[in-house]
Amino acid sequence: MTLLARLDRLPLSRPHYVLLLIGGLGYTFDGMDSAVVAFLLPSAQEAWGLSNGQLGLIGSATPFGFLFGATAAGLLGDRIGRKKVMMYALAFYAVFSVVAAFAPNYEVFLGARVLAGAGAGAESAIIAPFLSEFVPARRRGWFIGALAGFFSFGFVLAALIGRFVVPTLDDGWRVAQLITAVPIVMLLWWRRSLPESPRFLLQQGRHEEAEAVVANLERRVERATGQTLPPVPPASEAPVKQTPKVNLLSALRFLWSPAMAKRTAVIWLIWFVITFSYYGFFSWIPTLLVQRGITVTKSFEFSIIIYLAQIPGYFSAAWLTERLDRKNTIAIYLAGSAVSAFWLSQMDTPATITLAGAVLSFFLNGTYAGVYSYTPEVFPTWIRATGTGLSSAFGRLGSILAPTIIGLSAASLGFAGVFGLTTAVLAAGVICVLVFGLSTAGRSLEDLTERDLPAPNKEMTR
Numbered sequence: 001m002t003l004l005a006r007l008d009r010l011p012l013s014r015p016h017y018v019l020l021l022i023g024g025l026g027y028t029f030d031g032m033d034s035a036v037v038a039f040l041l042p043s044a045q046e047a048w049g050l051s052n053g054q055l056g057l058i059g060s061a062t063p064f065g066f067l068f069g070a071t072a073a074g075l076l077g078d079r080i081g082r083k084k085v086m087m088y089a090l091a092f093y094a095v096f097s098v099v100a101a102f103a104p105n106y107e108v109f110l111g112a113r114v115l116a117g118a119g120a121g122a123e124s125a126i127i128a129p130f131l132s133e134f135v136p137a138r139r140r141g142w143f144i145g146a147l148a149g150f151f152s153f154g155f156v157l158a159a160l161i162g163r164f165v166v167p168t169l170d171d172g173w174r175v176a177q178l179i180t181a182v183p184i185v186m187l188l189w190w191r192r193s194l195p196e197s198p199r200f201l202l203q204q205g206r207h208e209e210a211e212a213v214v215a216n217l218e219r220r221v222e223r224a225t226g227q228t229l230p231p232v233p234p235a236s237e238a239p240v241k242q243t244p245k246v247n248l249l250s251a252l253r254f255l256w257s258p259a260m261a262k263r264t265a266v267i268w269l270i271w272f273v274i275t276f277s278y279y280g281f282f283s284w285i286p287t288l289l290v291q292r293g294i295t296v297t298k299s300f301e302f303s304i305i306i307y308l309a310q311i312p313g314y315f316s317a318a319w320l321t322e323r324l325d326r327k328n329t330i331a332i333y334l335a336g337s338a339v340s341a342f343w344l345s346q347m348d349t350p351a352t353i354t355l356a357g358a359v360l361s362f363f364l365n366g367t368y369a370g371v372y373s374y375t376p377e378v379f380p381t382w383i384r385a386t387g388t389g390l391s392s393a394f395g396r397l398g399s400i401l402a403p404t405i406i407g408l409s410a411a412s413l414g415f416a417g418v419f420g421l422t423t424a425v426l427a428a429g430v431i432c433v434l435v436f437g438l439s440t441a442g443r444s445l446e447d448l449t450e451r452d453l454p455a456p457n458k459e460m461t462r
Contacts (some may be wrong), residue, residue: 003214005197006232008136008444012143014224015217019134020143021191023127024150025183026090030120031154032161033097033180034062034306037113039162043173048106053204060400061110063279065117066124067396071248073122074389078246080131083196083386086123090191093119097181101174116387121396125389129376133197134217137444143250143327143367147317151312153329153366159304183262198382199445209319251386255379263378264387266436270330271375273429274367277337277422281360283307285344288415289353296350302357309358310365317366318373326374327437331430333370336363338426345419377440380449 010016040053048057077085096116104107128144135143160181166172193289195217201210222229255264286297296302313333320329340363344356379387410418440448 002232003198003202003210004444004446005234007134009230009232010136010218010221011225011230012136012139013221015220016135016143019131019194020147021260022187022194023131023147025187025190026086026123026127027147027150028154028157029184030093030124031178032158033093033116033120033154034066035155035158036161036176036180037062037355039158039166040173040176043166043449044106044109047173050106051318052309053118054106056403058110058113059283060403061113062117062120062397063396065114065119066121067393067400069118069121069391070125070371070389070396071124072118072159072389073125074386074393075246075248075251077126077129077381077385077389078200078296081131081196082126082200083191083194085126085385086130087188087191089119089122089126090188091119094181094184094188097177097184099175101181102415103223110370121392122389124407125392126385128372129384129388130197132376133199133381133445137316137447138442139201139322140320141373141441143210145321148369148372149311149314149318149367152307152314155307155310156304159300159307162303163300203382211384232234240339246383246386247368251390252381254383255387255390262436263438264391266432266438267371267375267378267387267391269432270371271391272428273334273425273432274364274371274397274398275395276398276402276405277341277426278364278368279399280406280418280422281341281364283403284406284418286359288410288418292348292415294348294350294353296353296388297357302354303359305354306361309361313362313364313366314369316362317369320372322441325369325439325441326377327433327439330367330370330374331434333363333367334433337367337421338430341419341423345416374437374440377443377445377448378438381445384445384449419435 034138037059041058044050044058045055073085073089091352093116096112096119100109100112102113128147131147132140132144161176165176165179169175195213196209198213201207201213220227226388254260265433289295289297317329320332325334337360340356340360344360345354347356374390375388376384406418406422409421413421438448
């Protein structure tokens with residue numbers, strides 16, 4: 001079997017960057033939709049006379065839907081294909097964003113936001129494992145980290161929409177949701193030409209289709225570079241074996257089997273730590289500081305600076321993943337998050353709070369770049385999408401629990417206690433990834449999984 005060796009020896013070139021752009025734009029719109037909700041809440045409250053509790057439910061709708069969407073996307077991606085799930089998720093998200101824009105009442109709006117979140121969660125969970133299966137091992141960490149970096153552009157665009165669209169147009173909050181949906185509908189045309197993952201096709205026994213995908217990519221790379229392709233290295237991979245269809249119970253049984261339990265525990269913990277910390281900090285920092293008489297966090301300037309800081313955070317971490325390995329990059333950025341969180345807790349002027357908040361945003365989002373690169377690499381091809389989806393979904397529990405836990409901690413522990421608690425969570429993540437994490441840089445997906453792990457047996461997958 002030389003197909004995967006042929007795929008991995010290709011130099012990164014225009015065909016790969018087109019995939020990066022298409023997948024990255026999907027993440028941009030996912031990020032935009034997630035972030036824009038905060039700017040819609042005042043208008044929704046005014047339109048329907050909502051209580052703070054009802055507003056809280058709207059704020060939780062997207063991460064709640066995201067959890068179920070990520071889980072479903074993983075399972076379906078390993079059963080029917082990565083490309084189909086990307087397409088369906090994209091359409092599902094766009095439809096319910098439009099429904100939310102025209103919602104006649106609170107109940108319809110809340111339901112549409114949950115379902116739009118499910119579509120965004122499904123798309124978010126499937127893009128990284130899908131594209132990781134096309135990229136040569138030596139550049140995979142940078143590629144997937146840069147892919148995750150497109151989330152940051154969505155957050156910046158959301159801040160601009162919140163500042164210049166929502167307050168200035170009649171029904172601007174409805175127009176904002178249409179803006180987040182329309183570009184995604186356009187992306188459907190782009191994705192019609194996307195190939196299915198050759199690794200998925202091989203796993204399904206569809207060898208001729210996999211051959212056609214790889215041969216077409218080779219032709220496009222050769223045309224783009226204008227050079228003869230590198231020679232195919234000697235084939236050392238074992239023949240790809242067809243594996244059973246995945247369902248939730250069989251997936252959990254395999255992921256928590258003795259062979260996989262350490263990998264699963266590490267990646268699930270990292271996802272929980274970073275998502276808990278991110279949503280814990282940025283959902284409560286404005287409120288906690290306002291209670292101390294500092295209102296800078298409610299300004300547009302603070303929001304745009306925090307969001308802009310994400311961009312170098314993501315892309316610097318993407319660059320480091322190839323040089324320091326994924327697990328070391330994740331540990332460094334988690335540690336940087338902990339230090340900057342402590343720094344923020346000690347600041348008391350608008351300028352220093354904004355600076356510390358930007359540094360915190362830099363490190364927290366840089367951690368996400370490392371996590372998105374690392375996650376698809378630790379799961380075998382036959383369960384890669386499911387493993388990634390379940391990891392992302394588990395992380396979303398952190399986004400759901402964080403506001404409540406931080407709120408209770410603020411009441412009992414005070415301002416410093418909130419930062420102490422979250423810093424302890426970040427420190428636990430650092431220790432876990434350094435001690436138990438897997439080194440993945442420069443290794444093929446098959447070397448990391450199919451060779452190192454046993455094939456699923458009937459007991460695991462029945």
